[in-house]
Amino acid sequence: MDVPLIFERSRAGRRGVVLPPPENGWVNPEAWLPPELVRTAPLGLPEVSEQDVVRHYTQLSTLNYGVDTGFYPLGSCTMKYNPKVNDWAAGLAGFADLHPLQPEETVQGVLTLLAELEGGLAEIAGMDAVTLQPAAGAHGELTGILMIKAYLAARGDPRTTVLVPDSAHGTNPATATMAGFQVREVPSNARGGVDVGALRHALGPDTAALMLTNPNTLGLFEEDILEIADLVHAAGGLLYYDGANANAILGRVRPGDMGFDVVHLNLHKTFSTPHGGGGPGSGPVGVKAPLAPFLPGPRLVKQNGGWGWNYRLPQSIGKVRSYYGNVGVLVRAYAYLRAQGAAGLREVADMAVLNANYLLARLGPQYQTAIARRPVKHEFVISAVPQKHRGARALDIAKRLIDYGYYPPTVYFPLVVEEAMMVEPTETESKETLDRFADAMLAIDREIDASPELLAEAPHGTVVSRMDEARAARQPRLVWETSPRPGEARGNQGGH
Protein backbone atom coordinates (compact mmCIF):
# COMPACT_ATOMS: atom_id res chain seq x y z
CA MET A 1 0.00 0.00 0.00
CA ASP A 2 2.48 2.55 -1.22
CA VAL A 3 1.52 6.20 -0.82
CA PRO A 4 2.24 8.32 -3.91
CA LEU A 5 4.26 11.49 -3.59
CA ILE A 6 2.40 14.77 -4.11
CA PHE A 7 4.40 15.07 -7.36
CA GLU A 8 3.03 11.76 -8.58
CA ARG A 9 -0.53 13.07 -8.09
CA SER A 10 0.26 15.97 -10.42
CA ARG A 11 -1.76 16.44 -13.64
CA ALA A 12 -0.84 19.12 -16.15
CA GLY A 13 -2.99 22.20 -15.80
CA ARG A 14 -4.81 21.14 -12.62
CA ARG A 15 -5.17 24.00 -10.13
CA GLY A 16 -6.29 24.46 -6.54
CA VAL A 17 -6.92 28.17 -6.91
CA VAL A 18 -7.34 30.09 -10.16
CA LEU A 19 -6.01 33.61 -9.75
CA PRO A 20 -7.24 36.49 -11.93
CA PRO A 21 -4.69 37.92 -14.38
CA PRO A 22 -2.77 40.96 -13.08
CA GLU A 23 -4.56 44.25 -13.73
CA ASN A 24 -1.68 45.74 -15.68
CA GLY A 25 -0.95 42.61 -17.69
CA TRP A 26 1.84 40.05 -17.35
CA VAL A 27 5.40 41.27 -17.00
CA ASN A 28 7.98 39.76 -19.27
CA PRO A 29 10.92 38.92 -16.97
CA GLU A 30 13.35 38.99 -19.89
CA ALA A 31 12.69 42.70 -20.27
CA TRP A 32 13.67 43.38 -16.66
CA LEU A 33 16.26 40.78 -15.66
CA PRO A 34 19.68 39.80 -16.99
CA PRO A 35 19.43 36.57 -19.02
CA GLU A 36 21.30 34.40 -16.48
CA LEU A 37 18.63 35.12 -13.87
CA VAL A 38 15.67 34.17 -16.06
CA ARG A 39 14.52 30.58 -15.49
CA THR A 40 14.04 28.58 -18.64
CA ALA A 41 13.52 25.11 -17.15
CA PRO A 42 10.05 24.23 -15.82
CA LEU A 43 9.51 24.79 -12.09
CA GLY A 44 8.46 21.20 -11.54
CA LEU A 45 5.86 22.03 -8.91
CA PRO A 46 2.99 19.58 -8.42
CA GLU A 47 -0.21 20.61 -10.19
CA VAL A 48 -3.03 19.46 -7.94
CA SER A 49 -6.45 20.50 -6.72
CA GLU A 50 -7.17 21.70 -3.20
CA GLN A 51 -8.85 18.41 -2.39
CA ASP A 52 -5.82 16.48 -3.68
CA VAL A 53 -3.65 18.42 -1.23
CA VAL A 54 -6.01 18.02 1.73
CA ARG A 55 -6.44 14.27 1.17
CA HIS A 56 -2.73 13.71 0.55
CA TYR A 57 -1.53 15.35 3.75
CA THR A 58 -4.42 14.19 5.90
CA GLN A 59 -3.68 10.62 4.80
CA LEU A 60 0.01 11.07 5.59
CA SER A 61 -0.86 12.44 9.04
CA THR A 62 -2.73 9.22 9.85
CA LEU A 63 0.53 7.32 9.34
CA ASN A 64 2.13 9.25 12.19
CA TYR A 65 3.07 7.41 15.35
CA GLY A 66 3.41 9.37 18.57
CA VAL A 67 3.03 9.16 22.32
CA ASP A 68 -0.62 10.12 21.84
CA THR A 69 -1.18 6.99 19.72
CA GLY A 70 0.95 4.38 21.46
CA PHE A 71 3.86 3.21 23.60
CA TYR A 72 7.13 4.87 22.60
CA PRO A 73 10.03 3.38 24.59
CA LEU A 74 12.75 5.27 22.70
CA GLY A 75 15.65 5.11 25.14
CA SER A 76 17.39 8.37 26.05
CA CYS A 77 14.51 10.41 24.63
CA THR A 78 12.00 10.33 27.52
CA MET A 79 8.95 10.05 25.27
CA LYS A 80 6.44 10.43 28.06
CA TYR A 81 2.86 11.61 27.91
CA ASN A 82 2.53 15.37 28.17
CA PRO A 83 -0.68 16.53 29.86
CA LYS A 84 -2.87 18.58 27.51
CA VAL A 85 -3.61 21.14 30.20
CA ASN A 86 -0.05 22.42 29.78
CA ASP A 87 -0.66 23.00 26.07
CA TRP A 88 -3.79 24.88 27.05
CA ALA A 89 -1.77 27.08 29.41
CA ALA A 90 0.83 27.86 26.75
CA GLY A 91 -1.96 28.81 24.34
CA LEU A 92 -3.57 31.37 26.66
CA ALA A 93 -3.74 34.75 24.95
CA GLY A 94 -1.83 36.37 27.82
CA PHE A 95 1.18 34.29 26.78
CA ALA A 96 0.66 33.31 23.15
CA ASP A 97 -0.34 36.73 21.81
CA LEU A 98 2.48 38.74 23.39
CA HIS A 99 5.19 40.39 21.36
CA PRO A 100 8.71 40.13 22.76
CA LEU A 101 9.28 43.85 22.15
CA GLN A 102 6.32 44.97 24.27
CA PRO A 103 7.20 47.39 27.08
CA GLU A 104 8.14 45.53 30.25
CA GLU A 105 5.31 47.04 32.28
CA THR A 106 2.77 45.40 29.93
CA VAL A 107 4.23 41.86 30.28
CA GLN A 108 4.73 41.53 34.01
CA GLY A 109 2.70 38.28 34.02
CA VAL A 110 4.99 36.33 31.72
CA LEU A 111 8.11 37.86 33.29
CA THR A 112 6.92 36.71 36.71
CA LEU A 113 6.35 33.23 35.28
CA LEU A 114 9.85 33.15 33.77
CA ALA A 115 11.43 34.35 37.02
CA GLU A 116 9.57 31.71 39.02
CA LEU A 117 10.52 29.02 36.51
CA GLU A 118 14.18 30.03 36.83
CA GLY A 119 13.82 29.65 40.59
CA GLY A 120 12.05 26.30 40.34
CA LEU A 121 14.59 24.79 37.96
CA ALA A 122 17.45 26.11 40.13
CA GLU A 123 15.90 24.37 43.13
CA ILE A 124 15.46 21.09 41.24
CA ALA A 125 19.03 21.17 39.91
CA GLY A 126 20.64 22.48 43.09
CA MET A 127 22.03 25.48 41.22
CA ASP A 128 22.17 29.18 42.15
CA ALA A 129 21.10 30.82 38.87
CA VAL A 130 19.44 29.69 35.63
CA THR A 131 19.17 30.97 32.06
CA LEU A 132 16.10 30.00 30.05
CA GLN A 133 17.53 31.10 26.69
CA PRO A 134 18.95 27.91 25.11
CA ALA A 135 16.53 26.41 22.60
CA ALA A 136 17.52 22.73 22.95
CA GLY A 137 19.67 20.33 24.95
CA ALA A 138 22.79 20.59 22.80
CA HIS A 139 22.34 24.37 22.73
CA GLY A 140 22.31 24.27 26.53
CA GLU A 141 25.50 22.20 26.49
CA LEU A 142 27.26 24.73 24.29
CA THR A 143 26.04 27.59 26.50
CA GLY A 144 27.29 25.76 29.61
CA ILE A 145 30.70 24.89 28.18
CA LEU A 146 31.20 28.44 26.85
CA MET A 147 30.47 29.73 30.35
CA ILE A 148 33.06 27.34 31.78
CA LYS A 149 35.54 28.60 29.20
CA ALA A 150 34.81 32.24 30.08
CA TYR A 151 35.01 31.49 33.81
CA LEU A 152 38.41 29.80 33.46
CA ALA A 153 39.70 32.62 31.25
CA ALA A 154 38.54 35.21 33.80
CA ARG A 155 40.36 33.19 36.49
CA GLY A 156 43.51 33.54 34.38
CA ASP A 157 43.59 29.78 33.94
CA PRO A 158 42.64 28.93 30.35
CA ARG A 159 42.48 25.17 29.88
CA THR A 160 42.35 23.07 26.74
CA THR A 161 40.70 19.71 27.39
CA VAL A 162 37.20 18.45 28.12
CA LEU A 163 36.79 14.86 29.32
CA VAL A 164 33.79 12.74 28.31
CA PRO A 165 33.01 9.11 29.21
CA ASP A 166 32.89 6.57 26.39
CA SER A 167 29.17 6.08 27.10
CA ALA A 168 28.38 9.79 26.56
CA HIS A 169 25.82 11.22 24.17
CA GLY A 170 27.51 12.28 20.94
CA THR A 171 26.51 15.86 21.63
CA ASN A 172 29.02 16.05 24.52
CA PRO A 173 32.22 15.67 22.46
CA ALA A 174 30.58 17.70 19.68
CA THR A 175 29.84 20.54 22.11
CA ALA A 176 33.37 20.55 23.54
CA THR A 177 34.86 20.60 20.05
CA MET A 178 32.52 23.39 18.97
CA ALA A 179 33.61 25.44 22.00
CA GLY A 180 37.25 25.01 20.96
CA PHE A 181 38.36 22.29 23.37
CA GLN A 182 40.25 19.07 22.80
CA VAL A 183 38.16 16.03 23.73
CA ARG A 184 39.54 13.16 25.74
CA GLU A 185 37.53 9.99 26.28
CA VAL A 186 37.36 8.28 29.67
CA PRO A 187 36.61 4.53 29.61
CA SER A 188 33.82 2.85 31.60
CA ASN A 189 34.52 0.25 34.29
CA ALA A 190 33.02 -3.23 34.53
CA ARG A 191 30.00 -1.90 36.46
CA GLY A 192 29.12 0.55 33.71
CA GLY A 193 30.31 3.70 35.50
CA VAL A 194 33.27 5.99 34.94
CA ASP A 195 36.58 4.16 35.50
CA VAL A 196 37.87 6.32 38.36
CA GLY A 197 41.45 5.10 37.94
CA ALA A 198 41.42 6.06 34.28
CA LEU A 199 39.80 9.41 35.15
CA ARG A 200 42.56 10.13 37.67
CA HIS A 201 45.08 9.41 34.93
CA ALA A 202 43.28 11.64 32.41
CA LEU A 203 42.91 14.64 34.74
CA GLY A 204 45.58 17.31 34.68
CA PRO A 205 46.30 21.02 34.61
CA ASP A 206 44.81 21.12 31.08
CA THR A 207 41.41 19.75 32.22
CA ALA A 208 38.67 22.33 31.85
CA ALA A 209 35.72 20.07 32.62
CA LEU A 210 34.27 16.59 32.80
CA MET A 211 30.87 16.26 31.09
CA LEU A 212 28.75 13.61 32.72
CA THR A 213 25.23 12.24 32.41
CA ASN A 214 23.94 10.76 35.64
CA PRO A 215 22.31 8.31 35.47
CA ASN A 216 24.42 7.58 32.43
CA THR A 217 23.32 6.33 29.02
CA LEU A 218 23.30 2.75 30.33
CA GLY A 219 20.59 3.88 32.77
CA LEU A 220 23.02 3.33 35.63
CA PHE A 221 23.70 5.73 38.48
CA GLU A 222 27.33 6.81 38.82
CA GLU A 223 28.11 5.22 42.16
CA ASP A 224 31.41 7.08 42.49
CA ILE A 225 30.02 10.53 41.67
CA LEU A 226 31.21 12.21 44.88
CA GLU A 227 34.75 10.89 44.42
CA ILE A 228 34.62 11.87 40.72
CA ALA A 229 33.55 15.41 41.68
CA ASP A 230 36.35 15.70 44.23
CA LEU A 231 38.94 14.50 41.71
CA VAL A 232 37.81 16.92 38.99
CA HIS A 233 37.71 19.86 41.39
CA ALA A 234 41.09 18.97 42.90
CA ALA A 235 42.54 19.10 39.38
CA GLY A 236 41.06 22.58 38.96
CA GLY A 237 38.37 21.51 36.48
CA LEU A 238 34.60 21.90 36.58
CA LEU A 239 31.84 19.30 36.44
CA TYR A 240 29.14 19.59 33.76
CA TYR A 241 25.81 17.76 34.18
CA ASP A 242 24.04 16.64 31.01
CA GLY A 243 20.39 16.64 32.04
CA ALA A 244 19.23 14.19 29.39
CA ASN A 245 18.31 11.69 32.09
CA ALA A 246 16.92 14.07 34.70
CA ASN A 247 13.63 12.17 34.65
CA ALA A 248 15.31 9.55 36.84
CA ILE A 249 16.36 11.85 39.67
CA LEU A 250 13.68 14.54 40.06
CA GLY A 251 13.12 15.32 43.72
CA ARG A 252 15.43 12.49 44.76
CA VAL A 253 18.89 13.90 44.26
CA ARG A 254 20.18 17.19 42.89
CA PRO A 255 23.15 17.59 40.53
CA GLY A 256 24.33 20.52 42.65
CA ASP A 257 24.54 18.26 45.69
CA MET A 258 26.50 15.68 43.70
CA GLY A 259 29.16 18.34 43.04
CA PHE A 260 28.16 19.56 39.58
CA ASP A 261 28.90 23.19 38.72
CA VAL A 262 26.83 23.57 35.53
CA VAL A 263 23.60 21.75 34.60
CA HIS A 264 21.33 21.75 31.60
CA LEU A 265 17.79 20.40 31.67
CA ASN A 266 15.71 19.40 28.66
CA LEU A 267 12.27 20.89 29.20
CA HIS A 268 11.01 19.05 26.09
CA LYS A 269 11.88 15.73 27.72
CA THR A 270 11.31 15.95 31.43
CA PHE A 271 9.02 18.96 31.69
CA SER A 272 6.05 18.36 29.45
CA THR A 273 6.70 19.57 25.93
CA PRO A 274 5.98 17.07 23.16
CA HIS A 275 9.09 16.41 21.09
CA GLY A 276 10.40 14.26 18.33
CA GLY A 277 9.17 16.38 15.45
CA GLY A 278 12.08 18.81 15.43
CA GLY A 279 11.09 21.15 18.18
CA PRO A 280 10.84 23.69 19.46
CA GLY A 281 12.68 22.49 22.53
CA SER A 282 14.24 24.24 25.48
CA GLY A 283 17.49 23.58 27.34
CA PRO A 284 17.82 25.92 30.33
CA VAL A 285 21.22 25.97 32.03
CA GLY A 286 21.84 26.34 35.74
CA VAL A 287 25.14 27.35 37.34
CA LYS A 288 26.67 27.64 40.79
CA ALA A 289 27.19 31.22 42.03
CA PRO A 290 30.81 31.66 40.84
CA LEU A 291 29.67 31.14 37.23
CA ALA A 292 26.57 33.35 37.42
CA PRO A 293 28.30 36.49 36.02
CA PHE A 294 28.92 34.58 32.78
CA LEU A 295 25.27 33.67 32.10
CA PRO A 296 23.83 34.84 28.75
CA GLY A 297 22.08 38.20 28.83
CA PRO A 298 19.78 39.89 29.33
CA ARG A 299 18.98 38.69 32.86
CA LEU A 300 15.67 39.06 34.65
CA VAL A 301 15.93 41.41 37.62
CA LYS A 302 13.50 42.91 40.10
CA GLN A 303 13.45 46.67 39.57
CA ASN A 304 11.01 49.43 40.58
CA GLY A 305 8.69 46.84 42.11
CA GLY A 306 8.41 44.74 38.93
CA TRP A 307 10.44 42.46 36.68
CA GLY A 308 12.68 43.81 33.95
CA TRP A 309 15.67 42.91 31.79
CA ASN A 310 19.24 43.81 32.75
CA TYR A 311 21.59 44.18 29.80
CA ARG A 312 24.60 45.52 31.77
CA LEU A 313 26.47 42.25 32.21
CA PRO A 314 30.18 42.86 31.56
CA GLN A 315 31.27 39.22 31.96
CA SER A 316 28.30 37.57 30.19
CA ILE A 317 29.07 35.24 27.29
CA GLY A 318 26.38 37.23 25.43
CA LYS A 319 23.05 36.33 23.94
CA VAL A 320 22.58 32.73 22.76
CA ARG A 321 19.00 33.02 21.49
CA SER A 322 16.87 35.78 20.02
CA TYR A 323 14.70 37.40 22.70
CA TYR A 324 14.24 35.20 25.79
CA GLY A 325 14.05 31.55 24.70
CA ASN A 326 11.17 29.40 23.49
CA VAL A 327 8.60 30.91 25.81
CA GLY A 328 5.75 28.54 24.90
CA VAL A 329 7.86 25.61 26.09
CA LEU A 330 8.73 27.54 29.24
CA VAL A 331 5.04 28.12 30.03
CA ARG A 332 4.34 24.39 29.67
CA ALA A 333 7.23 23.58 32.01
CA TYR A 334 5.99 26.06 34.60
CA ALA A 335 2.44 24.69 34.42
CA TYR A 336 3.83 21.16 34.77
CA LEU A 337 5.95 22.10 37.80
CA ARG A 338 3.02 23.76 39.56
CA ALA A 339 0.67 20.86 38.76
CA GLN A 340 3.11 18.24 40.04
CA GLY A 341 4.50 20.05 43.04
CA ALA A 342 7.54 18.73 44.90
CA ALA A 343 5.83 15.47 45.88
CA GLY A 344 4.56 14.88 42.33
CA LEU A 345 7.99 15.41 40.77
CA ARG A 346 9.50 12.93 43.18
CA GLU A 347 6.80 10.45 42.20
CA VAL A 348 7.67 11.00 38.52
CA ALA A 349 11.21 9.81 39.18
CA ASP A 350 10.06 6.96 41.42
CA MET A 351 7.59 5.63 38.83
CA ALA A 352 10.03 6.08 35.92
CA VAL A 353 12.57 3.96 37.80
CA LEU A 354 10.02 1.40 38.96
CA ASN A 355 8.63 1.00 35.42
CA ALA A 356 12.08 0.47 33.93
CA ASN A 357 13.05 -2.12 36.52
CA TYR A 358 9.69 -3.92 36.21
CA LEU A 359 9.98 -4.10 32.43
CA LEU A 360 13.57 -5.31 32.61
CA ALA A 361 12.55 -8.03 35.07
CA ARG A 362 9.69 -9.09 32.77
CA LEU A 363 12.08 -9.40 29.80
CA GLY A 364 14.51 -11.69 31.61
CA PRO A 365 16.02 -14.17 31.20
CA GLN A 366 15.52 -13.88 27.40
CA TYR A 367 16.88 -10.34 27.28
CA GLN A 368 19.73 -9.17 29.50
CA THR A 369 21.61 -5.96 30.08
CA ALA A 370 25.29 -5.92 29.20
CA ILE A 371 26.34 -5.05 32.73
CA ALA A 372 26.04 -7.70 35.42
CA ARG A 373 22.64 -7.44 37.08
CA ARG A 374 22.40 -4.00 38.63
CA PRO A 375 19.20 -2.18 39.37
CA VAL A 376 18.71 0.46 36.68
CA LYS A 377 17.29 3.95 36.89
CA HIS A 378 14.74 5.18 34.32
CA GLU A 379 16.00 3.12 31.35
CA PHE A 380 18.08 0.07 30.50
CA VAL A 381 20.23 -1.21 27.65
CA ILE A 382 19.74 -4.77 26.47
CA SER A 383 22.56 -6.44 24.59
CA ALA A 384 20.98 -8.63 21.89
CA VAL A 385 24.19 -10.62 21.39
CA PRO A 386 22.54 -13.96 22.34
CA GLN A 387 19.77 -13.21 19.81
CA LYS A 388 22.41 -12.30 17.21
CA HIS A 389 24.01 -15.71 17.67
CA ARG A 390 20.58 -17.24 16.99
CA GLY A 391 20.21 -15.20 13.80
CA ALA A 392 18.45 -11.92 14.65
CA ARG A 393 20.18 -8.61 15.24
CA ALA A 394 18.93 -5.75 17.42
CA LEU A 395 17.75 -4.05 14.21
CA ASP A 396 15.62 -7.08 13.25
CA ILE A 397 13.98 -7.20 16.68
CA ALA A 398 13.31 -3.45 16.51
CA LYS A 399 11.72 -3.72 13.05
CA ARG A 400 9.57 -6.67 14.17
CA LEU A 401 8.27 -4.61 17.12
CA ILE A 402 6.67 -2.27 14.57
CA ASP A 403 4.51 -5.21 13.42
CA TYR A 404 3.34 -5.56 17.02
CA GLY A 405 2.29 -1.91 17.04
CA TYR A 406 5.14 -0.37 19.04
CA TYR A 407 7.67 2.30 18.32
CA PRO A 408 10.99 0.46 18.64
CA PRO A 409 13.57 1.28 21.30
CA THR A 410 16.78 3.11 20.41
CA VAL A 411 19.22 0.67 18.81
CA TYR A 412 23.02 0.62 18.55
CA PHE A 413 23.45 3.29 21.22
CA PRO A 414 25.32 3.64 23.52
CA LEU A 415 28.25 2.53 21.40
CA VAL A 416 29.91 0.69 24.31
CA VAL A 417 27.22 -2.02 24.20
CA GLU A 418 27.21 -4.54 21.38
CA GLU A 419 23.81 -4.95 19.67
CA ALA A 420 22.36 -2.36 22.03
CA MET A 421 18.61 -1.87 22.53
CA MET A 422 17.91 1.05 24.82
CA VAL A 423 14.48 0.97 26.44
CA GLU A 424 12.92 3.85 28.40
CA PRO A 425 9.30 3.17 29.39
CA THR A 426 8.80 6.47 31.35
CA GLU A 427 6.53 6.97 34.34
CA THR A 428 3.36 7.61 32.35
CA GLU A 429 2.81 4.03 31.16
CA SER A 430 0.56 1.57 32.97
CA LYS A 431 1.53 -1.93 34.09
CA GLU A 432 -0.81 -3.31 31.40
CA THR A 433 1.07 -1.46 28.64
CA LEU A 434 4.42 -2.64 29.99
CA ASP A 435 3.12 -6.22 30.15
CA ARG A 436 1.87 -6.13 26.56
CA PHE A 437 5.20 -4.77 25.36
CA ALA A 438 7.11 -7.42 27.33
CA ASP A 439 4.85 -10.12 25.86
CA ALA A 440 5.64 -8.83 22.36
CA MET A 441 9.39 -8.86 23.03
CA LEU A 442 9.19 -12.42 24.38
CA ALA A 443 7.07 -13.55 21.42
CA ILE A 444 9.65 -12.06 19.05
CA ASP A 445 12.39 -13.91 20.89
CA ARG A 446 10.53 -17.18 20.21
CA GLU A 447 10.05 -16.22 16.56
CA ILE A 448 13.84 -16.03 16.08
CA ASP A 449 13.90 -19.85 16.21
CA ALA A 450 10.39 -20.65 14.97
CA SER A 451 10.07 -18.29 11.98
CA PRO A 452 13.22 -16.23 11.48
CA GLU A 453 11.97 -14.78 8.16
CA LEU A 454 9.36 -12.80 10.14
CA LEU A 455 12.19 -10.83 11.69
CA ALA A 456 14.43 -10.64 8.64
CA GLU A 457 11.67 -9.09 6.52
CA ALA A 458 9.95 -6.96 9.17
CA PRO A 459 8.14 -4.63 9.25
CA HIS A 460 5.29 -6.11 7.20
CA GLY A 461 2.31 -3.81 7.81
CA THR A 462 3.88 -0.43 7.09
CA VAL A 463 3.75 1.70 3.94
CA VAL A 464 7.48 1.19 3.47
CA SER A 465 8.85 -2.16 4.55
CA ARG A 466 12.52 -2.85 5.37
CA MET A 467 14.64 0.05 4.21
CA ASP A 468 18.01 -0.42 2.59
CA GLU A 469 19.70 1.89 5.09
CA ALA A 470 23.16 1.48 3.59
CA ARG A 471 22.00 2.45 0.11
CA ALA A 472 19.97 5.32 1.50
CA ALA A 473 23.13 6.66 3.15
CA ARG A 474 25.50 5.90 0.26
CA GLN A 475 23.29 7.17 -2.55
CA PRO A 476 20.74 9.47 -1.00
CA ARG A 477 18.12 10.99 -3.31
CA LEU A 478 17.14 14.12 -1.51
CA VAL A 479 15.19 16.05 -4.13
CA TRP A 480 12.43 15.24 -6.56
CA GLU A 481 13.89 15.52 -10.04
CA THR A 482 11.61 16.33 -12.91
CA SER A 483 12.00 15.40 -16.52
CA PRO A 484 12.44 18.25 -19.02
CA ARG A 485 8.90 17.74 -20.35
CA PRO A 486 6.95 20.73 -19.00
CA GLY A 487 3.72 20.12 -17.18
CA GLU A 488 4.36 16.46 -16.49
CA ALA A 489 6.26 15.55 -13.34
CA ARG A 490 8.17 12.28 -13.52
CA GLY A 491 10.87 10.81 -11.32
CA ASN A 492 14.43 10.57 -12.51
CA GLN A 493 15.62 7.08 -11.65
CA GLY A 494 19.32 7.80 -11.91
CA GLY A 495 19.60 10.69 -9.47
CA HIS A 496 22.03 10.93 -6.60
Add this chain to the structure above:
Amino acid sequence: MNIPEDLQYTREHEWLGKDGRIGITDYAQEALGDVVYVELPEVGRVLKPGDIFGVVESVKSASDLYSPTGGTVIRVNPALADHPELVNQDPYGSGWIMELAEPAGGDLMDAAAYRRQVGA
Protein backbone atom coordinates in the same frame (compact mmCIF):
# COMPACT_ATOMS: atom_id res chain seq x y z
CA MET B 1 36.22 -14.65 11.41
CA ASN B 2 39.02 -13.94 9.01
CA ILE B 3 42.30 -12.88 10.68
CA PRO B 4 45.15 -13.37 8.17
CA GLU B 5 48.45 -14.59 9.62
CA ASP B 6 50.67 -12.31 7.56
CA LEU B 7 49.26 -9.02 8.93
CA GLN B 8 49.81 -7.09 12.15
CA TYR B 9 46.95 -5.67 14.22
CA THR B 10 46.08 -2.88 16.64
CA ARG B 11 43.89 -2.83 19.72
CA GLU B 12 41.55 -0.50 17.75
CA HIS B 13 41.05 -3.12 15.00
CA GLU B 14 43.25 -1.76 12.21
CA TRP B 15 45.56 -4.03 10.25
CA LEU B 16 49.01 -3.30 8.79
CA GLY B 17 50.52 -5.22 5.87
CA LYS B 18 54.21 -5.74 5.17
CA ASP B 19 53.92 -3.34 2.22
CA GLY B 20 52.64 -0.53 4.49
CA ARG B 21 48.99 -0.99 3.54
CA ILE B 22 46.43 -0.28 6.24
CA GLY B 23 42.76 -1.09 6.67
CA ILE B 24 40.23 -2.21 9.26
CA THR B 25 39.74 -5.83 10.30
CA ASP B 26 36.96 -8.25 9.47
CA TYR B 27 35.87 -7.98 13.13
CA ALA B 28 35.69 -4.18 12.85
CA GLN B 29 33.66 -4.16 9.64
CA GLU B 30 31.26 -6.72 11.11
CA ALA B 31 30.82 -4.67 14.31
CA LEU B 32 30.34 -1.41 12.40
CA GLY B 33 27.74 -2.76 10.01
CA ASP B 34 27.30 -1.40 6.49
CA VAL B 35 29.96 1.22 5.85
CA VAL B 36 28.55 4.27 4.07
CA TYR B 37 31.49 6.67 4.00
CA VAL B 38 35.25 6.62 4.56
CA GLU B 39 37.09 9.89 5.20
CA LEU B 40 40.58 9.42 3.77
CA PRO B 41 43.82 11.19 4.80
CA GLU B 42 45.67 13.52 2.42
CA VAL B 43 48.54 11.99 0.49
CA GLY B 44 51.81 13.36 1.87
CA ARG B 45 50.57 13.64 5.43
CA VAL B 46 53.08 12.44 8.03
CA LEU B 47 51.54 10.23 10.71
CA LYS B 48 52.79 9.08 14.08
CA PRO B 49 51.62 5.75 15.51
CA GLY B 50 48.15 6.24 17.03
CA ASP B 51 47.35 9.41 15.08
CA ILE B 52 43.76 9.71 13.86
CA PHE B 53 43.98 9.52 10.08
CA GLY B 54 40.36 9.29 9.03
CA VAL B 55 36.83 8.35 9.93
CA VAL B 56 34.69 5.41 8.93
CA GLU B 57 30.94 5.96 9.01
CA SER B 58 28.44 3.13 9.06
CA VAL B 59 24.65 3.04 9.35
CA LYS B 60 25.20 2.72 13.11
CA SER B 61 28.03 5.08 13.99
CA ALA B 62 31.08 7.10 13.03
CA SER B 63 34.46 5.88 14.28
CA ASP B 64 37.92 7.41 14.15
CA LEU B 65 40.69 5.48 12.42
CA TYR B 66 44.03 5.23 14.27
CA SER B 67 47.29 4.79 12.42
CA PRO B 68 48.85 1.46 13.42
CA THR B 69 52.32 2.81 12.72
CA GLY B 70 54.21 5.93 11.70
CA GLY B 71 55.10 7.06 8.18
CA THR B 72 54.08 9.21 5.26
CA VAL B 73 50.83 8.60 3.40
CA ILE B 74 51.79 7.73 -0.18
CA ARG B 75 48.50 6.32 -1.44
CA VAL B 76 44.84 6.16 -0.45
CA ASN B 77 42.25 3.80 -1.87
CA PRO B 78 40.45 5.86 -4.54
CA ALA B 79 37.69 3.25 -4.95
CA LEU B 80 36.29 3.94 -1.47
CA ALA B 81 34.86 7.31 -2.48
CA ASP B 82 32.19 5.65 -4.63
CA HIS B 83 32.26 2.17 -3.10
CA PRO B 84 32.63 2.34 0.70
CA GLU B 85 31.00 -1.10 0.83
CA LEU B 86 34.35 -2.59 -0.25
CA VAL B 87 35.41 -2.21 3.41
CA ASN B 88 32.65 -4.68 4.31
CA GLN B 89 33.06 -6.99 1.34
CA ASP B 90 36.84 -7.33 1.31
CA PRO B 91 38.41 -5.63 4.35
CA TYR B 92 41.90 -7.07 3.75
CA GLY B 93 41.86 -6.68 -0.03
CA SER B 94 40.04 -4.16 -2.19
CA GLY B 95 38.73 -2.47 0.99
CA TRP B 96 42.20 -1.25 2.05
CA ILE B 97 42.27 2.38 3.18
CA MET B 98 45.78 3.87 2.90
CA GLU B 99 49.42 3.04 2.38
CA LEU B 100 52.36 4.43 4.35
CA ALA B 101 55.95 4.74 3.14
CA GLU B 102 58.61 3.35 5.45
CA PRO B 103 56.25 2.32 8.24
CA ALA B 104 57.93 2.38 11.64
CA GLY B 105 56.92 1.97 15.26
CA GLY B 106 53.56 1.38 16.88
CA ASP B 107 52.08 -1.03 19.38
CA LEU B 108 51.21 -3.98 17.15
CA MET B 109 49.95 -7.53 17.70
CA ASP B 110 50.39 -10.65 15.63
CA ALA B 111 47.36 -12.59 14.40
CA ALA B 112 47.32 -14.93 17.40
CA ALA B 113 47.31 -12.06 19.92
CA TYR B 114 44.59 -10.21 18.00
CA ARG B 115 42.52 -13.40 17.83
CA ARG B 116 42.73 -13.58 21.63
CA GLN B 117 41.67 -9.94 21.97
CA VAL B 118 38.50 -10.38 19.94
CA GLY B 119 37.76 -13.78 21.42
CA ALA B 120 37.70 -15.54 18.07
